[in-house]
Amino acid sequence: MKEQMIVAFENDRLVELVEHLRLAVVVIAPDFKIGWASKAAAAMDGRTADVLVGRSVWEVWPDLDALELGAAAKQVMKAREPRSVRLRFANLAEERRWAITRVEPWGEGIAFITREVTAQSIAQTELDDLRSKHRLLTQAAEEVLWEWDVDADRLVWSPAGQTFFGEDIPDGVPIRWWLDRIHPDDRARVWSGAQEALSVGGGVWVKEYRVLAAAGRYARVRTRAYPTAEEAGRPTRLLGALIDLSAAHQAAEELRRLQAELVQMSRISAMGTMASTLAHELNQPLTAARNFIGGLERAMAAKELDRELLAEGVQHAKLSIDRAGEIIRSLRRSIDNRTAPSGVVDLRTVCDDALAMVLLGVDKASLAITLQVPRGLLVVGDAVQLQHVFINLLRNAVEAMHASDMKDLGLRASDAGAAVRVEISDRGPGIPAAERNRLFEPVASLKERGLGIGLSISRTIVEKHGGKIWVEDRKDGGTRFIVQLKKVD
Numbered sequence: 001m002k003e004q005m006i007v008a009f010e011n012d013r014l015v016e017l018v019e020h021l022r023l024a025v026v027v028i029a030p031d032f033k034i035g036w037a038s039k040a041a042a043a044m045d046g047r048t049a050d051v052l053v054g055r056s057v058w059e060v061w062p063d064l065d066a067l068e069l070g071a072a073a074k075q076v077m078k079a080r081e082p083r084s085v086r087l088r089f090a091n092l093a094e095e096r097r098w099a100i101t102r103v104e105p106w107g108e109g110i111a112f113i114t115r116e117v118t119a120q121s122i123a124q125t126e127l128d129d130l131r132s133k134h135r136l137l138t139q140a141a142e143e144v145l146w147e148w149d150v151d152a153d154r155l156v157w158s159p160a161g162q163t164f165f166g167e168d169i170p171d172g173v174p175i176r177w178w179l180d181r182i183h184p185d186d187r188a189r190v191w192s193g194a195q196e197a198l199s200v201g202g203g204v205w206v207k208e209y210r211v212l213a214a215a216g217r218y219a220r221v222r223t224r225a226y227p228t229a230e231e232a233g234r235p236t237r238l239l240g241a242l243i244d245l246s247a248a249h250q251a252a253e254e255l256r257r258l259q260a261e262l263v264q265m266s267r268i269s270a271m272g273t274m275a276s277t278l279a280h281e282l283n284q285p286l287t288a289a290r291n292f293i294g295g296l297e298r299a300m301a302a303k304e305l306d307r308e309l310l311a312e313g314v315q316h317a318k319l320s321i322d323r324a325g326e327i328i329r330s331l332r333r334s335i336d337n338r339t340a341p342s343g344v345v346d347l348r349t350v351c352d353d354a355l356a357m358v359l360l361g362v363d364k365a366s367l368a369i370t371l372q373v374p375r376g377l378l379v380v381g382d383a384v385q386l387q388h389v390f391i392n393l394l395r396n397a398v399e400a401m402h403a404s405d406m407k408d409l410g411l412r413a414s415d416a417g418a419a420v421r422v423e424i425s426d427r428g429p430g431i432p433a434a435e436r437n438r439l440f441e442p443v444a445s446l447k448e449r450g451l452g453i454g455l456s457i458s459r460t461i462v463e464k465h466g467g468k469i470w471v472e473d474r475k476d477g478g479t480r481f482i483v484q485l486k487k488v489d
Helices: 002-020 041-045 068-078 118-140 159-165 175-179 184-198 246-273 276-302 309-336 345-358 383-401 453-466
Strands: 024-030 032-038 084-088 096-106 108-115 144-149 156-157 205-212 218-231 234-244 343-346 368-371 378-381 408-416 419-425 468-472 477-484
Touching: 024 041, 024 096, 032 041, 041 108, 068 084, 068 096, 068 108, 084 419, 096 118, 096 144, 108 468, 118 184, 144 159, 144 408, 156 159, 156 175, 159 234, 184 205, 184 218, 184 234, 205 234, 218 246, 234 468, 246 453, 276 309, 343 345, 343 383, 345 368, 345 408, 345 419, 383 408, 383 419, 383 477, 453 477
Parallel strands: 368 408
Antiparallel strands: 024 032, 024 108, 084 096, 096 108, 144 156, 144 234, 205 218, 218 234, 343 378, 408 419, 419 477, 468 477
8 A cells, every 4th residue: 555655646746847847748558548638738739638548549549550650659569679760740630740759668658748839940950951951042143142250251152253353262262362462542532340249239331342353353342241140249240242233233334424425316306306496586687787887887878868767777787796696605505415514503594594595486366374483492403404495395295285276385493392392384285194204204295296205315414413303284274394403502
């Protein structure tokens, strides 16, 4: 009796210890019926211990043999030698899980002592997958990947690095190897940035610089790096990617050159279309001046000179010649290709010049013009380029109203906080919705003989000035183009 009490006491202590440690333990009798299951084991299975106890393990887990656990249970029950089995199973909730079960001799029977390793297995699988992908990406990536072990001063480059630098790079070179290849003018700045990234709280490091690449050329590159593997608050590694910007830089330079040429071509083309009307406009003041001079010649041939009449004739002739000169100067300002320095531009002056150019040869009597541009409204930009934008928009507005009964041309500007809003409006037929989305694209034109580059160039100029341009329908008919420019504080 005393021995039974001791055994019972020891079993109670063992059960208490198992439950306290949350071990998943299932005790199995020699007939393979479950004698006891810990709370952790029941939770892992998804059923209560009362449901499991007293039933055969083959009834409770029909796929036991398929999991190799059945064979291990039979072997341990017979040979009394423990075995471990790694298995993947599904509980009643159909959750796929991983576990390692230790089959131990337990009294006359056996015990399953199971440790779930689902989280570890998933993490290991993901880690293996990431390593595989990283290896493939490193081999396939055009970017040059690198890792610097700061303490060991060991810099490792991806295979793409050998192609970029045009040489075989040993596996683990000192940081000096890289610094020696950076352009002398950039070296101090780059090294300072790397040191800053390695400092506590340095964060991501991004730098653009020049580095000696294959064929002895200096390539413009961008490096983006991240400090990793912190030790006592200090990063010990720097992991980064080096991207060759040479092609992109050359393409951007070529694009800027082509845009400048396109703007000039458009400006000259626009002036060419006004050549005939300009000749007509110049003919008027020059003819008037000639007539006044002819009158002066006749007056001077008279016996008695009328000095007051002569002075009046001279004044009229001078005004006519001045008018012709102003027309020519306005044209020269529009076609001059010299790049004026960006600075302060008087918007009213630009609008006045643009409107004067557009109205050359236009029947002003049939056109109602509204000019509401305050004097002293200053914007940041290039006066010549901005004038080109307004000439293009105003000319489009006038041409759009060619067949309209109501010909209202509006040019308005207003203060919009940090910007200036300019509106050019007309009473034309409007712009079809299908055309509006591609209106500012190159070769998009609503004119039969238009090149389709005017609005595209206008947008390029406006955006170069840090502004925006868009189009809206007018409620009472027609179209409104809005240009937003940076205001001078």
